[in-house]
Amino acid sequence: MEDKLGHLYAERARTVKASLIRELLKMLLNPNVISFAGGWPDTETFPVDEMIEIANDVFRRRAACVFQYGTSEGLPELREALAARARDREGIPGIEPDQILITSGSQQGMELAGRVLIDPGDVVLVGLPTYFGATGAFRSYQAHLGGVPVDEAGMRMDGVEEEVRRHQREGRKVKLVYVQTNFHNPMGVTLSLERREKLLELAAAYDFLVMEDNPYGDLRYSGESLPALMALDREDRVIYARSFSKIFCPGIRLAWVAGEKALIRRMVISKQFVDVCTNTLSQHLVYEFIRKDSLDRRIDLNIAHYRSKRDLMLEMLDKHFPPEVEWTRPDGGFFVFVTLPEPLDAGELLKDAIDREVVFVAGQPFFLDGSGANTLRLSFTGAPADRIEEGIRRLADLVRSKLG
Amino acid sequence: MEDKLGHLYAERARTVKASLIRELLKMLLNPNVISFAGGWPDTETFPVDEMIEIANDVFRRRAACVFQYGTSEGLPELREALAARARDREGIPGIEPDQILITSGSQQGMELAGRVLIDPGDVVLVGLPTYFGATGAFRSYQAHLGGVPVDEAGMRMDGVEEEVRRHQREGRKVKLVYVQTNFHNPMGVTLSLERREKLLELAAAYDFLVMEDNPYGDLRYSGESLPALMALDREDRVIYARSFSKIFCPGIRLAWVAGEKALIRRMVISKQFVDVCTNTLSQHLVYEFIRKDSLDRRIDLNIAHYRSKRDLMLEMLDKHFPPEVEWTRPDGGFFVFVTLPEPLDAGELLKDAIDREVVFVAGQPFFLDGSGANTLRLSFTGAPADRIEEGIRRLADLVRSKLG
Numbered sequence: 001m002e003d004k005l006g007h008l009y010a011e012r013a014r015t016v017k018a019s020l021i022r023e024l025l026k027m028l029l030n031p032n033v034i035s036f037a038g039g040w041p042d043t044e045t046f047p048v049d050e051m052i053e054i055a056n057d058v059f060r061r062r063a064a065c066v067f068q069y070g071t072s073e074g075l076p077e078l079r080e081a082l083a084a085r086a087r088d089r090e091g092i093p094g095i096e097p098d099q100i101l102i103t104s105g106s107q108q109g110m111e112l113a114g115r116v117l118i119d120p121g122d123v124v125l126v127g128l129p130t131y132f133g134a135t136g137a138f139r140s141y142q143a144h145l146g147g148v149p150v151d152e153a154g155m156r157m158d159g160v161e162e163e164v165r166r167h168q169r170e171g172r173k174v175k176l177v178y179v180q181t182n183f184h185n186p187m188g189v190t191l192s193l194e195r196r197e198k199l200l201e202l203a204a205a206y207d208f209l210v211m212e213d214n215p216y217g218d219l220r221y222s223g224e225s226l227p228a229l230m231a232l233d234r235e236d237r238v239i240y241a242r243s244f245s246k247i248f249c250p251g252i253r254l255a256w257v258a259g260e261k262a263l264i265r266r267m268v269i270s271k272q273f274v275d276v277c278t279n280t281l282s283q284h285l286v287y288e289f290i291r292k293d294s295l296d297r298r299i300d301l302n303i304a305h306y307r308s309k310r311d312l313m314l315e316m317l318d319k320h321f322p323p324e325v326e327w328t329r330p331d332g333g334f335f336v337f338v339t340l341p342e343p344l345d346a347g348e349l350l351k352d353a354i355d356r357e358v359v360f361v362a363g364q365p366f367f368l369d370g371s372g373a374n375t376l377r378l379s380f381t382g383a384p385a386d387r388i389e390e391g392i393r394r395l396a397d398l399v400r401s402k403l404g
Numbered sequence: 405m406e407d408k409l410g411h412l413y414a415e416r417a418r419t420v421k422a423s424l425i426r427e428l429l430k431m432l433l434n435p436n437v438i439s440f441a442g443g444w445p446d447t448e449t450f451p452v453d454e455m456i457e458i459a460n461d462v463f464r465r466r467a468a469c470v471f472q473y474g475t476s477e478g479l480p481e482l483r484e485a486l487a488a489r490a491r492d493r494e495g496i497p498g499i500e501p502d503q504i505l506i507t508s509g510s511q512q513g514m515e516l517a518g519r520v521l522i523d524p525g526d527v528v529l530v531g532l533p534t535y536f537g538a539t540g541a542f543r544s545y546q547a548h549l550g551g552v553p554v555d556e557a558g559m560r561m562d563g564v565e566e567e568v569r570r571h572q573r574e575g576r577k578v579k580l581v582y583v584q585t586n587f588h589n590p591m592g593v594t595l596s597l598e599r600r601e602k603l604l605e606l607a608a609a610y611d612f613l614v615m616e617d618n619p620y621g622d623l624r625y626s627g628e629s630l631p632a633l634m635a636l637d638r639e640d641r642v643i644y645a646r647s648f649s650k651i652f653c654p655g656i657r658l659a660w661v662a663g664e665k666a667l668i669r670r671m672v673i674s675k676q677f678v679d680v681c682t683n684t685l686s687q688h689l690v691y692e693f694i695r696k697d698s699l700d701r702r703i704d705l706n707i708a709h710y711r712s713k714r715d716l717m718l719e720m721l722d723k724h725f726p727p728e729v730e731w732t733r734p735d736g737g738f739f740v741f742v743t744l745p746e747p748l749d750a751g752e753l754l755k756d757a758i759d760r761e762v763v764f765v766a767g768q769p770f771f772l773d774g775s776g777a778n779t780l781r782l783s784f785t786g787a788p789a790d791r792i793e794e795g796i797r798r799l800a801d802l803v804r805s806k807l808g
Contacts, residue, residue: 003666004640008579008613010545013520013670043468051471055459064447067455067653104508104657104679111678115544116417136677140519141414175412209412236408249471251684253508262407266417273540274515275508279683280655 034391036360036378054288074102075283091231106243109257110137112267123174129366131185147368154191157198182217183333186377203237215243216333221307223331236260252282313380320396336378346376358394438795440764440782458692478506479687495635510647513661514541516671522547527578533770535589551772558595561602587620587737590781607641619647620737625711627735640664656686717784724800740782750780762798
């Protein structure tokens with residue numbers, strides 16, 4: 001496309017690249033395609049009847065609020081309900097409503113954190129691999145991004161310390177470590193308790209903040225829950241991002257971010273100039289779902305639904321994939337991460353897979369350093385259960401043909 | 405509030421100040437207060453019955469889309485409908501759907517324009533006075549803001565040219581002129597046709613872009629409509645921001661921005677890392693309102709409703725206010741702008757007004773240069789019609805007592 005006004009663009013706009021996944025998703029309108037690509041919830045899980053019932057009630061009863069501007073912080077009763085949930089269900093005892101900001105998706109929470117914290121050249125550490133929405137948000141503020149390896153127990157803390165010290169030696173300040181604690185995107189792995197504690201120690205020792213991103217945490221299918229970083233934090237160094245997109249419905253664009261009071265206040269003020277306030281309709285709808293205990297019932301149903309899909313995908317991988325291929329076995333969330341034997345290239349594989357009407361996301365874009373060419377991410381949530389085996393079989397055939 | 409993490413904030417976060425109006429609004433929960441403060445639509449205008457009817461239909465019929473992620477550009481059929489409206493109703497003949505980006509309120513359109521265009525130190529010209537949401541958005545990107553006087557015919561073009569040349573001499577580039585074309589916030593004035601044409605001439609001559617902000621344009625109560633800058637533009641230099649917040653419901657946080665294709669594409673890519681996509685529920689609801697011609701019926705009802713409120717407020721100002729006070733007579737929108745005789749200070753007046761349970765917005769925060777201490781903004785939309793006379797009488801008494 002011709003950039004006829006390109007000479008007037010800001011420097012930051014020249015370097016931002018489109019999210020590859022979101023670009024890929026636009027090609028997926030073909031209903032024959034079996035998609036393991038998007039991190040999208042299964043549309044079958046949307047609580048349509050109850051949404052209609054609640055909309056009828058709340059649109060009528062609270063019209064003057066539902067359709068009007070709200071405060072930038074978010075609906076007071078929703079912030080209170082979320083604080084109560086954080087106290088009761090996540091072991092974050094002292095949390096107060098004014099430590100919570102309702103956001104337009106958790107992407108906005110990351111964006112606002114970047115806005116409030118990142119000066120050009122400040123270092124943000126992220127996983128290798130990591131969710132690239134976060135990378136994109138921090139990059140908008142000219143963050144210097146550093147990568148830390150992720151293994152089966154999550155982000156490596158020896159890697160964090162090493163990177164912090166290296167940047168320190170080179171005269172740069174690590175301000176923020178972005179970490180996905182549960183069912184990591186794209187790897188599906190969970191940060192161990194030992195590493196959680198170590199991360200907070202490092203944050204105190206080297207004076208940085210931690211952005212704990214936990215959109216999938218409520219969707220645990222096996223194993224024991226671990227305490228949130230924010231529950232372990234004694235220094236107010238954690239900014240905790242949660243979301244309704246994965247556990248409920250993404251179309252309502254509702255998430256929240258919690259943290260130290262004055263920092264959250266800064267983010268609220270910034271939000272006034274970003275989008276004024278979060279959609280009030282969505283806030284009222286979700287508040288009613290929480291008030292009636294329907295959100296928790298919905299989450300329980302989703303856990304059962306996705307657990308069987310995860311089990312099915314792992315079973316089909318075991319059954320069909322050649323032994324040279326490795327993959328993670330997630331305890332929750334949406335993703336299985338596959339490592340192909342080198343020198344197989346997942347980007348090349350994807351081109352052939354599209355021809356066979358099965359798609360996934362190649363792993364390389366999740367790696368800051370350009371590694372991961374032989375990796376790929378499979379989502380087990382979006383495809384219908386009765387198509388998962390067929391999709392995995394097509395991929396397995398392809399991989400086998402590449403292996404020769 | 406103690407900023408215990410303040411040493412970790414970004415430079416930009418240290419300088420952002422809270423929107424005074426949004427702070428004031430939080431104090432307005434007292435139902436005895438007569439408010440001429442917020443630029444909020446009258447809650448009486450919200451189409452509750454039809455919203456419920458449409459929600460019932462569209463939630464059921466299109467659940468898999470309504471509750472799911474959408475594309476960052478916005479719902480395709482809504483973009484098409486908005487392009488068709490721009491062609492048919494605003495005389496913008498060639499506009500195509502991919503020149504339109506659906507945003508989470510028009511504040512986001514300004515934010516994205518700032519993000520894509522403004523490098524630190526680039527100049528953005530705004531009115532004296534101007535809507536300070538725009539100022540805040542551009543300031544986040546370290547824009548150098550310049551002020552241009554606004555009079556009864558809108559922003560002064562001799563002032564624009566003078567400022568552009570002055571900055572040029574001083575080595576700064578004017579990249580953007582932000583202008584409100586219809587029923588200016590806070591002044592209520594409309595940019596004359598002659599000045600619209602002149603602004604586009606200047607944009608071409610000095611190579612800058614124009615952000616045309618037009619949230620109130622559909623709410624004209626008297627006089628003839630003027631063509632949008634975008635309809636007059638032959639060089640693709642206009643970024644046109646429209647909104648459903650003032651003409652319909654702000655709670656749905658829905659707006660759109662139109663412009664040159666490659667520039668809009670840059671804004672779409674930026675939006676991926678800002679909030680992924682705009683609320684899909686809201687987009688489906690509004691699309692149905694447009695498809696059924698209900699939006700236009702609603703706008704017509706709102707015009708009649710607000711016209712009578714405007715007439716009433718102007719009548720009451722004529723009747724009660726002392727002759728030393730001056731005010732604008734808007735042809736549309738939400739606001740009357742009042743100039744008190746100097747040295748009266750509207751900020752001081754507001755403190756006393758709060759005690760008498762009537763509130764407005766002092767004018768000074770709308771002026772970049774700190775002038776306007778003797779001005780104030782009255783909104784005639786929010787207060788119930790049967791309270792407008794009482795509110796104006798209280799204010800008039802106060803002004804009279806100050807005049808001594």
